[in-house]
Amino acid sequence: MDWITTVDHKKIAVLYLIAGGFFFGIGGIEAILIRIQLMKPMNDFVSAQVFNELITMHGTTMIFLGVMPIIFALMNAVVPLQIGARDVAFPFVNALGFWTFLFGGLLLNLSWLMGGAPDAGWTSYTPLSGSEYSGTHGVDFYTIGLQIAGLGTLIGGINFLATIITMRAPGMSYMRMPMFTWTTFITSAIILFAFPAITVGLVLLTFDRILGANFFDVAGGGNPVLWQHIFWIFGHPEVYILILPAFGIISEVIPTFARKRLFGYSSMVFATILIAFLGFMVWAHHMFTTGLGTVANALFSISTMLIAVPTGIKIFNWLFTMWGGQIRFTAANLFAVGFVPTFVMGGVTGVMLASAPADFQFHDTYFVVAHFHYVIVGGLVLGLFSGLHYWWPKMFGRVLSETLGKWTFWTFMIGFQLTFFVQHFLGLMGMQRRIVTYLPNQDFDLLNLVSSVGAFLMGVGVIMFLVNIVITTRKPVDAPNDPWEDGRTLEWSIPSPPPEYNFKQTPLVRGIDAYWKEKMAGHTEMTPAEPVGSIHMPSATPLPFVMSVGIFIAGLGLMFSKDDFGNAFMNGLFNNYIVVIIGLLITFGAMALRSLYDDHGWHIEPEDQDEKGVRT
Amino acid sequence: MTTPHAEPVNGKLPHEPEKATLEGRNKLVGFWLFLGGETVLFGTLFATFLALRGQTNDGPTANELFHLPLVAAATFILLVSSLTSVFAIQAMHKGKRNALALWLGITVVLGLGFLGLEIYEFYEYVKHKEFGMTTSAFSSAFYTLVGFHGAHVAFGIMWIGLIIGQLFRKGLTVVTAPKVYVSAMYWHFIDVVWVFIFTVVYLLGKVG
Numbered sequence: 001m002d003w004i005t006t007v008d009h010k011k012i013a014v015l016y017l018i019a020g021g022f023f024f025g026i027g028g029i030e031a032i033l034i035r036i037q038l039m040k041p042m043n044d045f046v047s048a049q050v051f052n053e054l055i056t057m058h059g060t061t062m063i064f065l066g067v068m069p070i071i072f073a074l075m076n077a078v079v080p081l082q083i084g085a086r087d088v089a090f091p092f093v094n095a096l097g098f099w100t101f102l103f104g105g106l107l108l109n110l111s112w113l114m115g116g117a118p119d120a121g122w123t124s125y126t127p128l129s130g131s132e133y134s135g136t137h138g139v140d141f142y143t144i145g146l147q148i149a150g151l152g153t154l155i156g157g158i159n160f161l162a163t164i165i166t167m168r169a170p171g172m173s174y175m176r177m178p179m180f181t182w183t184t185f186i187t188s189a190i191i192l193f194a195f196p197a198i199t200v201g202l203v204l205l206t207f208d209r210i211l212g213a214n215f216f217d218v219a220g221g222g223n224p225v226l227w228q229h230i231f232w233i234f235g236h237p238e239v240y241i242l243i244l245p246a247f248g249i250i251s252e253v254i255p256t257f258a259r260k261r262l263f264g265y266s267s268m269v270f271a272t273i274l275i276a277f278l279g280f281m282v283w284a285h286h287m288f289t290t291g292l293g294t295v296a297n298a299l300f301s302i303s304t305m306l307i308a309v310p311t312g313i314k315i316f317n318w319l320f321t322m323w324g325g326q327i328r329f330t331a332a333n334l335f336a337v338g339f340v341p342t343f344v345m346g347g348v349t350g351v352m353l354a355s356a357p358a359d360f361q362f363h364d365t366y367f368v369v370a371h372f373h374y375v376i377v378g379g380l381v382l383g384l385f386s387g388l389h390y391w392w393p394k395m396f397g398r399v400l401s402e403t404l405g406k407w408t409f410w411t412f413m414i415g416f417q418l419t420f421f422v423q424h425f426l427g428l429m430g431m432q433r434r435i436v437t438y439l440p441n442q443d444f445d446l447l448n449l450v451s452s453v454g455a456f457l458m459g460v461g462v463i464m465f466l467v468n469i470v471i472t473t474r475k476p477v478d479a480p481n482d483p484w485e486d487g488r489t490l491e492w493s494i495p496s497p498p499p500e501y502n503f504k505q506t507p508l509v510r511g512i513d514a515y516w517k518e519k520m521a522g523h524t525e526m527t528p529a530e531p532v533g534s535i536h537m538p539s540a541t542p543l544p545f546v547m548s549v550g551i552f553i554a555g556l557g558l559m560f561s562k563d564d565f566g567n568a569f570m571n572g573l574f575n576n577y578i579v580v581i582i583g584l585l586i587t588f589g590a591m592a593l594r595s596l597y598d599d600h601g602w603h604i605e606p607e608d609q610d611e612k613g614v615r616t
Numbered sequence: 617m618t619t620p621h622a623e624p625v626n627g628k629l630p631h632e633p634e635k636a637t638l639e640g641r642n643k644l645v646g647f648w649l650f651l652g653g654e655t656v657l658f659g660t661l662f663a664t665f666l667a668l669r670g671q672t673n674d675g676p677t678a679n680e681l682f683h684l685p686l687v688a689a690a691t692f693i694l695l696v697s698s699l700t701s702v703f704a705i706q707a708m709h710k711g712k713r714n715a716l717a718l719w720l721g722i723t724v725v726l727g728l729g730f731l732g733l734e735i736y737e738f739y740e741y742v743k744h745k746e747f748g749m750t751t752s753a754f755s756s757a758f759y760t761l762v763g764f765h766g767a768h769v770a771f772g773i774m775w776i777g778l779i780i781g782q783l784f785r786k787g788l789t790v791v792t793a794p795k796v797y798v799s800a801m802y803w804h805f806i807d808v809v810w811v812f813i814f815t816v817v818y819l820l821g822k823v824g
Binding site: 089090093154158159161162165166167192193194195196197199200201203204207208211212213214215217220221222223226229230233592595596598 | 641672760781
């Protein structure tokens with residue numbers, strides 16, 4: 001009950017981590033099944049229909065329900081601490097964001113149990129995803145489930161923007177913020193300007209499928225390419241939403257374990273902003289073979305290649321940070337150092353794909369699959385592993401086992417390279433993406449087998465990480481404030497896990513890497529910016545949960561509004577949109593309650609401010 | 617912030633009560649951000665409409681459908697309602713609760729008038745012009761764009777209505793003032809979107 005009503009960002013971080021980990025596991029199992037099917041030519045492990053459902057759900061689950069929540073988990077756990085805030089700007093909205101995401105994700109994954117998952121690919125291109133070619137409820141689960149989960153992400157993004165704008169400690173100017181906070185800030189801005197586009201796109205597709213509208217139906221005057229534009233105008237910024245937080249994590253971990261400040265801090269900030277801006281300028285590079293014409297292709301080629309410049313700046317800054325540092329290869333740092341060359345490889349294949357004529361050859365082959373797995377798995381997932389090993393003591397008060405962490409790194413890294421390195425060549429040899437099987441003796445056989453073996457190794461790596469978590473959870477909560485002993489930013493200046501109010505006294509920030517600066521000045525803790533006093537806290541509330549349940553009910557009601565259930569009562573409920581109305585009434589009722597009853601919160605008095613955070 | 621509904625100091629509210637507390641300032645920042653997202657949402661809808669406005673699929677065209685006097689009346693009503701919400705905020709800055717509630721009430725009534733006209737317009741199209749959601753790509757885009765705006769108006773009416781109720785129950789305080797302020801911001805946003813709809817949908821539909 002405590003977990004359902006919580007508005008504490010540290011607990012919401014744990015919720016995000018559990019839910020994200022759960023969906024990440026589902027997405028991983030889907031990936032393993034895909035690789036089993038492709039292990040040998042002419043395999044019939046799964047049917048073609050199930051294979052389509054697997055690839056669609058693997059992509060959708062991993063991106064929207066797997067890695068994004070884990071990113072949000074780290075943001076929630078770390079960003080308020082890094083800026084010296086006692087709380088986020090909107091604790092209630094933060095909780096609402098989590099529950100909305102969770103119920104959207106549950107709705108999407110219910111599809112496996114309710115007559116088939118979406119099967120039109122994660123990009124859900126029309127007309128394949130229209131009612132003519134996807135007559136079952138599969139794609140409805142995609143449109144409505146993603147819509148609800150996207151809403152949660154959007155309000156989460158707004159919350160972080162407002163938090164970073166308004167809740168910084170005295171002295172924490174923008175150009176003194178830690179890099180992870182910066183990337184969170186920029187990522188949230190991308191979320192704010194990208195997600196409404198997919199909201200509209202999904203609404204249009206829903207209207208096409210459920211109300212019989214003609215947006216993408218050529219027979220009614222619609223235009224399928226419109227879907228591609230709307231999807232990628234969101235979808236390309238989305239991949240930067242994924243990678244920028246990883247950049248932030250790497251920019252925290254590498255300086256900590258090199259015992260040097262981040263090289264080129266201001267150029268890092270500038271490069272992040274530039275990448276975010278350019279991320280909105282390149283969406284049509286996903287559509288080179290759609291037939292937009294040579295001028296459009298040329299322009300989008302150039303703008304795409306431009307992104308290599310700020311990215312290159314970042315790569316070299318990380319290398320220069322390590323240069324001459326006293327590097328310690330802890331598990332977290334192994335992941336961070338492994339990230340750099342892997343991500344560069346993904347970036348280089350990206351530049352190759354950015355060349356429109358070459359893309360006519362690469363398009364829809366395994367070369368593309370290799371490219372985006374290098375940047376999303378080799379970039380983001382390694383970054384997340386790094387961040388989880390790095391901040392685990394701060395979140396839970398227990399240090400993860402270093403030995404197991406290193407084993408995790410090597411199995412995962414070797415498995416990853418085996419899986420995806422060979423896919424470059426599969427693609428160049430012409431193996432198509434999203435294909436259920438292939439003929440023998442086309443030189444595909446061995447490489448696919450290698451790829452599948454690598455996938456199993458990655459699975460073993462993830463299992464090792466889970467074992468590590470289980471073992472660590474049985475240890476006592478004994479992590480010191482600064483378990484790595486070289487912590488540079490504010491989150492290491494308070495207990496692990498932090499008390500509910502984070503900072504007993506708001507710290508005074510005197511420069512970049514505020515905590516390190518105090519250490520160098522001979523202090524053991526931050527200089528406070530205020531006297532000890534009573535701390536105001538927001539109250540826990542079940543309303544976010546209730547609101548999300550309402551939206552969930554409304555979504556299910558909308559999806560089945562055209563079905564015949566074979567009995568009059570159910571038909572009456574669904575076909576007259578009564579279920580939708582009930583769901584919306586629950587949600588709007590909860591909103592009204594929230595508005596009408598002021599929640600004054602409560603106070604923690606100074607005499608009660610002397611314990612660590614109490615955690616699971 | 618000891619008592620949330622702080623009694624006005626010396627019987628007087630601060631000049632800008634919506635910015636008097638951290639919560640209030642956060643609310644304003646967060647709402648500006650939210651409106652940024654809404655802008656992208658409507659931008660995408662406008663782009664969709666512009667892409668499909670010529671695809672009438674042998675159904676009614678924009679030129680045949682639109683009756684400009686009706687739309688002009690709706691536009692006038694909505695623009696005036698924006699003005700009355702400005703008067704409401706000015707009354708709030710002077711600390712006059714009753715004047716504030718009155719102006720907000722006028723805003724809501726004007727909003728209802730606008731919504732009534734829009735419902736009447738849609739009803740006419742569906743009933744007499746055989747122009748429904750499924751008629752053509754143009755009709756789908758028209759109803760989605762204008763309907764989204766209408767839904768925003770309806771939500772705004774309910775929201776501001778609730779806030780008027782709160783003003784009488786709790787009075788004008790540093791807690792209710794930010795709520796009034798952001799709802800007025802929302803109302804202006806709806807108004808700006810309508811100006812674009814009036815231009816892109818109706819005027820272009822008549823001449824383009």
